[in-house]
Amino acid sequence: MAKIKVVHYINQFFAGIGGEEKADIPAELHKGEAIGPGMAFNTGFGDEAEIIATIVCGDSYFNENIEKVKAEILGWVKDLAPDLFIAGPAFNAGRYGVACGTIAAAVQEELGIKSMTGMYVENPGADMYKDKTYILETKDSAAGMRDAVKKMTAFAIKYANGGKIGASCEDGYMNQGVRVNFFEKERGSKRAVDMLLKKLADKPFTTEYPMPDFDRVEPNPAVRDMAHATVALVTSGGIVPKGNPDHIESSSASRFGEYSLAGVTDLDETTFETAHGGYDPVYANADADRVLPVDIMRELEKEGVIGKLNEKYYATVGNGTSVANAKGFGAEIGKRLKADGVDAVILTST
Amino acid sequence: MSYFILTNNPLVKEEFGKSHEVEFIDGRLIDVLTEARDKISCGDILLSHPLYGSVKPNETPYRSLLLQRGKKSGGSDFPPADPESVRLIGNAVSTFEKFIVKKEITNPLLLEDFQVVDLSLLRSAVESADR
Amino acid sequence: MRLEIGKINITDIRFAEKSKIEGGVLYVNAEDLKPVVLEDEKIRDVCFDIAKPGESVRITPVKDVIEPRVKVEGKGGEFPGWVSKVDTVGSGKTLALKGMALVTAGKIVGFQDGVIDMTGPGADYTPFSKTLNLVMVCETVEGLKQHDYEAAVRKAGFRVAAKLGELARGIEPDETVVYETCGIKEGIEKYPDLPRVGYVAMLQTQGLLHDTYVYGVDAKQIIPTIISPTEAMDGAIVSGNCVSACDKNPTYVHQNNPVVEDLFAQHGKTINFVCEIITNENVYLADKERSSNMTAKLCRMLDLDGIILTQEGFGNPDTDLIMNCKKIEAEGVKTVIVTDEYAGRDGKSQSLADADPAADAVVTGGNANEVIILPKLDKVIGTLDYINKIAGASDKTLREDGTLEVELQVITASTNEMGFGTLSAR
Numbered sequence: 055m056a057k058i059k060v061v062h063y064i065n066q067f068f069a070g071i072g073g074e075e076k077a078d079i080p081a082e083l084h085k086g087e088a089i090g091p092g093m094a095f096n097t098g099f100g101d102e103a104e105i106i107a108t109i110v111c112g113d114s115y116f117n118e119n120i121e122k123v124k125a126e127i128l129g130w131v132k133d134l135a136p137d138l139f140i141a142g143p144a145f146n147a148g149r150y151g152v153a154c155g156t157i158a159a160a161v162q163e164e165l166g167i168k169s170m171t172g173m174y175v176e177n178p179g180a181d182m183y184k185d186k187t188y189i190l191e192t193k194d195s196a197a198g199m200r201d202a203v204k205k206m207t208a209f210a211i212k213y214a215n216g217g218k219i220g221a222s223c224e225d226g227y228m229n230q231g232v233r234v235n236f237f238e239k240e241r242g243s244k245r246a247v248d249m250l251l252k253k254l255a256d257k258p259f260t261t262e263y264p265m266p267d268f269d270r271v272e273p274n275p276a277v278r279d280m281a282h283a284t285v286a287l288v289t290s291g292g293i294v295p296k297g298n299p300d301h302i303e304s305s306s307a308s309r310f311g312e313y314s315l316a317g318v319t320d321l322d323e324t325t326f327e328t329a330h331g332g333y334d335p336v337y338a339n340a341d342a343d344r345v346l347p348v349d350i351m352r353e354l355e356k357e358g359v360i361g362k363l364n365e366k367y368y369a370t371v372g373n374g375t376s377v378a379n380a381k382g383f384g385a386e387i388g389k390r391l392k393a394d395g396v397d398a399v400i401l402t403s404t
Numbered sequence: 405m406s407y408f409i410l411t412n413n414p415l416v417k418e419e420f421g422k423s424h425e426v427e428f429i430d431g432r433l434i435d436v437l438t439e440a441r442d443k444i445s446c447g448d449i450l451l452s453h454p455l456y457g458s459v460k461p462n463e464t465p466y467r468s469l470l471l472q473r474g475k476k477s478g479g480s481d482f483p484p485a486d487p488e489s490v491r492l493i494g495n496a497v498s499t500f501e502k503f504i505v506k507k508e509i510t511n512p513l514l515l516e517d518f519q520v521v522d523l524s525l526l527r528s529a530v531e532s533a534d535r
Numbered sequence: 536m537r538l539e540i541g542k543i544n545i546t547d548i549r550f551a552e553k554s555k556i557e558g559g560v561l562y563v564n565a566e567d568l569k570p571v572v573l574e575d576e577k578i579r580d581v582c583f584d585i586a587k588p589g590e591s592v593r594i595t596p597v598k599d600v601i602e603p604r605v606k607v608e609g610k611g612g613e614f615p616g617w618v619s620k621v622d623t624v625g626s627g628k629t630l631a632l633k634g635m636a637l638v639t640a641g642k643i644v645g646f647q648d649g650v651i652d653m654t655g656p657g658a659d660y661t662p663f664s665k666t667l668n669l670v671m672v673c674e675t676v677e678g679l680k681q682h683d684y685e686a687a688v689r690k691a692g693f694r695v696a697a698k699l700g701e702l703a704r705g706i707e708p709d710e711t712v713v714y715e716t717c718g719i720k721e722g723i724e725k726y727p728d729l730p731r732v733g734y735v736a737m738l739q740t741q742g743l744l745h746d747t748y749v750y751g752v753d754a755k756q757i758i759p760t761i762i763s764p765t766e767a768m769d770g771a772i773v774s775g776n777c778v779s780a781c782d783k784n785p786t787y788v789h790q791n792n793p794v795v796e797d798l799f800a801q802h803g804k805t806i807n808f809v810c811e812i813i814t815n816e817n818v819y820l821a822d823k824e825r826s827s828n829m830t831a832k833l834c835r836m837l838d839l840d841g842i843i844l845t846q847e848g849f850g851n852p853d854t855d856l857i858m859n860c861k862k863i864e865a866e867g868v869k870t871v872i873v874t875d876e877y878a879g880r881d882g883k884s885q886s887l888a889d890a891d892p893a894a895d896a897v898v899t900g901g902n903a904n905e906v907i908i909l910p911k912l913d914k915v916i917g918t919l920d921y922i923n924k925i926a927g928a929s930d931k932t933l934r935e936d937g938t939l940e941v942e943l944q945v946i947t948a949s950t951n952e953m954g955f956g957t958l959s960a961r
Contacts, residue, residue: 221961233882233960235901235943237659242873242954243793246843246898250871251805253896254730254841262959263876263897265890455850455888456741456818458779460944463646470819492820492854495888499850502877502884517644520681521778524743525818528755532819 058103058214061134062092063127063141063157065150068196069110077114077149081123083130084108091143091199098207103214107134113149116156124160131161138214143172143202144179146194155183162187168213172206175228184228188213191228283397286364288387290372290380291338291345291404292330293321302371304331310370310383312390315363319352332373333404345402364396372403407451407533409526410443411468412436415519416526424530434500436467441493447474447483452529454496459521461496462503466522470529537715538609538765539628541708545635548585548667556702559709561635563669563699571694572673577687579676584916586638586668590653591913594670597649597947598639598777599692600663600785603632605700606769613700614693614770616751624769625762630703635667636787637699639692640917641674643684644744648945649780650909657909660949662956663787670916671695682743689775692786714765714799716808719837726807730840733809734764734794735830735863736953737855739776739783739847740815746775747784747847749813755822759814759829761837764795772813776847781903781944782875782952784847793955794843794873809837814859816852823855831862841869845953849877849903849944853888864893875900875950876960880942900950901958904942911937 066076068090088096088105096105109127116123131139139161141154151173158169163186172190173180180189190209192202205226213219221236222229238245245262252259277283294302300311318325321342328338328345343349351363368387372380391399408425409416412435417428429436437454444450451470455461474483509515544559551562565583572581586592606612609627612619638651651663658664673688717725738747740755747754749762749772762771767789776783795811802808814830817823834842842863846856856872863870876886876899886902919933932939943949950958 221959223961229961231883233876233878233886233902235905235958235960237957238959239957241793241797241957242898242900242951242959243797243843244954245959246794246871246873246954247797247801249896249898250732250841250843250869251801253869253871254732254806259896261895261897262899262961263874263886265892265894265897266885451820452818453820453823453851453854455853457851458739458741458745458776458783458848459646460779460849496850498885499877499888502879504880511645514645517646517681521644521743524682525741525745528740528742529818532817532822 057101058138058211059106059136060095060103060138060140060210061107061109061131061136062088062095062105063109063111063139063154064090064092065147065153066110066112071110077112079112080115081109081111081126084110091203094199094203095140095207098203099211102211103138106136111153113147113153116153117149120156124157127157128160128164131167132165136167138210139167139169140206140210141169141171143190143192143199143206144177145192145196145198146174146177148178151177151179152182155179155187155189159183159186170206170210170213172202180228185230188219188227190226277398280360281358282361284362284364284395285351285360286391286396286399287346287348287351287367287402288399289346289367289369289402291369291402292328292371293326293338293342293346293369294329296325296327298327298329302329302369304329304371305373307371307373308379310368310387312366312368314365315348315367316365318348320349321346330371330373330404345404347402364391364394366394407470407472409468410436410440410471411466411526413466413468413519413522415523416468419523420530433461433465433467434497436469437493437497437500440469440471441497443471444489444493445485447485448472448489449474449486450489450492451533452526454493455499456529457521457525459518460503461500464518464522465509465515466518468522468526470533536626536763536765537713538625538768540712540714540768541628541630542633542710542712543630543703543706544709545632545667548587548635548669550585554702556706561632561699561702568695568698571698572671572691575687575691577675577679577683578673578691580674581691582672584670584672586651586653586670586916588653588665588667592653592916593912593914594638594640594651594668594916595649595919596640596642596647596917597651597780598641598643598647598688599774600787600947601637601639601692601696602787602790603635603637603696603699603703604770604790605630605697605703607704611769613697614773616748617690617693617773618697621750623766624771625766629769630700630706630708632699632703635669636663637692637696638663638668638670639673639688640670641672641688642918643688643777644681647777649777649947650941650945651947652909652912655910655912656907657946660907660943660946660956660958662948669699672917685744685775685777693770693773714768716763716765716802716810719809722807722809726803729803729805729807731809731838732798732806733812733834733837733839733842734798735812735814735834735842735844735859736792737814737816737844737846737852737859738772739852741818741851744775744777745848748773748775754813754815755817757813757815759812759826759833761810761812761833764792764799764808764811767792767795767811779849779944780947781949782848782900784951784953785948788948788951788953788955793953794845798843809839816846816848816855818851823858827855827858827862830859831866834863834868835866839868841871843871843873845873847952850888857889857891857894861891861893871896871898873898873900873952873954875952876902877904878902878960880904880906898954899960900952900954900956901943901960903944903950906940906942909939909941
């Protein structure tokens with residue numbers, strides 16, 4: 055049987071080029087070479103697989119030139135047409151982990167070539183990419199190389215050969231947020247008793263189904279005097295000034311915008327639109343007040359129901375936007391609202 | 405207790421129409437859930453669980469719910485929404501959405517079976533409410 | 536309470552002239568059993584069949600699975616409230632026919648589920664592919680209402696199981712297991728240093744095809760109560776539940792409750808297994824509040840340190856599960872729950888219809904929406920007429936080549952929520 059062809063991605067450090075001072079080297083393609091951890095992989099692969107090329111890139115260079123370097127690497131990988139693409143392992147190196155995740159996910163999504171990487175569970179790249187490629191869990195430093203290579207080698211051969219990948223706990227990859235069935239060794243009741251014994255003894259135990267994240271926020275006390283309150287509008291419905299000046303993404307937004315409502319009493323199709331790609335935009339584009347109710351707020355302002363509408367509003371797109379990004383936007387928007395003396399906020403979605 | 409039955413099950417209407425207030429919806433299961441959701445947004449309170457029964461929501465075409473009319477308070481146009489009812493009906497709608505909807509059932513014998521089971525499940529709630 | 540279970544290992548079932556158990560073989564003359572079934576005039580006819588592990592046989596739609604047992608010492612008899620009087624059971628000595636089951640099958644309503652494959656990939660998911668099955672298919676008189684139909688078949692199953700159990704009377708068991716719980720004071724004195732552990736069993740109680748009975752009482756009308764875990768071993772809890780095959784608890788599973796068995800295995804060693812608390816899963820929300828308040832109160836009054844909580848069924852019971860868990864944890868009683876999941880065919884949807892951070896220790900029986908292809912088998916006991924209508928099936932279910940494309944939820948006890956099987960998910 056022909057050997058499985060593998061292309062390997064590593065950073066400047068593991069290629070033996072240098073540390074931080076060399077982190078700005080551009081991507082290089084080394085055909086027919088296994089470098090650094092790649093040699094350990096080749097040993098582990100035995101007759102079943104081999105690294106046919108190694109791509110090396112500095113961590114700073116990768117992260118500062120993502121689009122360019124991604125296109126370049128994808129071009130090389132496409133030509134090499136491997137059976138499998140392996141990045142890392144990155145252990146707990148943050149920028150390296152993000153690079154491994156980014157490029158492994160891109161190879162899989164854009165080229166349809168199987169990909170995988172390895173890193174420590176707390177590496178920021180893990181949370182960002184664990185649902186987009188297989189990420190095998192490693193120790194937090196290169197001292198865990200031997201263990202990481204062993205795990206990744208076994209997974210690589212099984213995966214590239216088209217073997218059925220089982221549940222995350224069976225095959226040692228990070229859970230991708232998809233529930234996968236498998237047969238345990240013990241029946242459920244026995245597992246429940248064992249879990250209870252641990253819980254009773256205050257020992258650590260692992261639930262088989264983590265409850266969805268509950269990020270519940272206690273509501274603030276009611277605003278007593280609305281007639282003198284400054285009320286702001288904030289939306290995840292993507293309402294932006296026509297032309298989307300800040301280029302807020304239609305999905306997976308990486309930013310929010312701050313826009314003026316000074317003198318605006320009504321949003322119409324010539325002045326505002328939605329940047330949101332997750333719903334039919336026709337009605338929001340025709341009259342953006344449907345998502346960001348400036349017209350009604352101005353009426354309430356006039357009637358004296360509220361003190362005034364805040365002069366600025368904030369908008370982002372809540373379409374596949376990561377929780378981490380959303381949290382960051384919320385904290386920053388909150389800070390600015392507070393600085394402007396806003397008493398109450400109306401959040402509108404889509 | 406004063407309450408009403410929201411249903412698309414003709415057998416429920418037939419059975420309880422004279423003795424109870426029945427609001428009949430000529431529609432699908434999801435229409436009953438979304439109508440209930442609207443009513444709950446306007447203050448009505450759920451008395452029975454919207455995901456009653458193990459017959460999956462993409463199999464049975466019927467749904468029947470017990471609701472209590474909300475009481476207005478303060479100067480608001482609507483009574484305040486009951487958070488627990490909002491949560492339950494929201495979960496029910498999203499649970500419904502994850503099941504693949506099958507072809508419409510037309511076999512009258514099968515429809516009758518679904519109606520009878522739905523009626524029986526609802527009756528268990530009505531018996532509790534009328535006690 | 537102390538109950539001895541004498542296990543008689545059944546190694547084969549054969550039809551014969553004379554019904555008896557000899558050398559581990561159960562010989563059945565169907566003519567002996569027929570009158571037991573037909574004493575209910577609602578049943579017109581019955582036929583019996585045998586399905587053995589490894590055979591190319593599919594049983595569907597399955598209503599209930601029952602283990603034949605007989606009470607040989609102590610108060611009461613099997614299936615109190617149905618076959619026997621309502622004496623309190625769970626003490627003395629009971630003989631059980633192990634390795635076999637009585638399966639009641641046949642159409643009750645047009646959308647009924649429940650598949651047991653004796654071979655192939657489907658067999659891996661049901662525990663009843665490993666038992667020798669005596670299958671009983673009833674035909675009822677014309678025009679019988681669904682309620683009466685269900686009750687007639689349910690009760691006929693208990694009568695036949697008891698009749699089969701009687702064949703064991705006088706036979707020396709292959710193995711005897713003793714289950715014994717202590718009184719409250721006795722337990723504290725005997726095991727002063729062991730944590731006090733209880734088992735809270737939620738019973739399906741919503742209406743037609745969704746009911747469970749305790750000593751003959753419809754459990755939707757009970758206030759949660761304490762029982763000895765040995766009572767269910769004598770058939771004090773029986774199933775009237777015909778829907779959601781994967782996560783309903785057949786009578787067999789109540790008789791052989793795996794949580795009870797695995798807690799008994801630790802009893803006196805690492806824990807003091809105090810009692811079982813039974814509660815219900817009603818449709819009416821105020822009933823849920825009341826019942827979960829009561830279970831939490833009972834856990835507190837019994838000074839339990841921990842409990843295992845199991846559920847039955849889909850949707851509505853998730854709310855009871857979370858209510859119970861939250862309130863019991865709030866009483867300072869450490870809780871582990873056993874459930875299953877409906878995460879969608881792709882495994883990406885929210886698994887439960889309800890959730891709470893207090894449920895931090897969960898054992899899962901797997902995703903019931905996962906799709907499986909079942910091969911065409913040589914013989915069907917029951918009927919395939921309804922296979923397209925059952926839970927987890929679709930119009931594409933019965934494919935041209937005779938294979939079935941179904942979700943795991945059609946397979947009897949595949950994602951059992953008492954932890955009867957080894958299936959899980961991550």
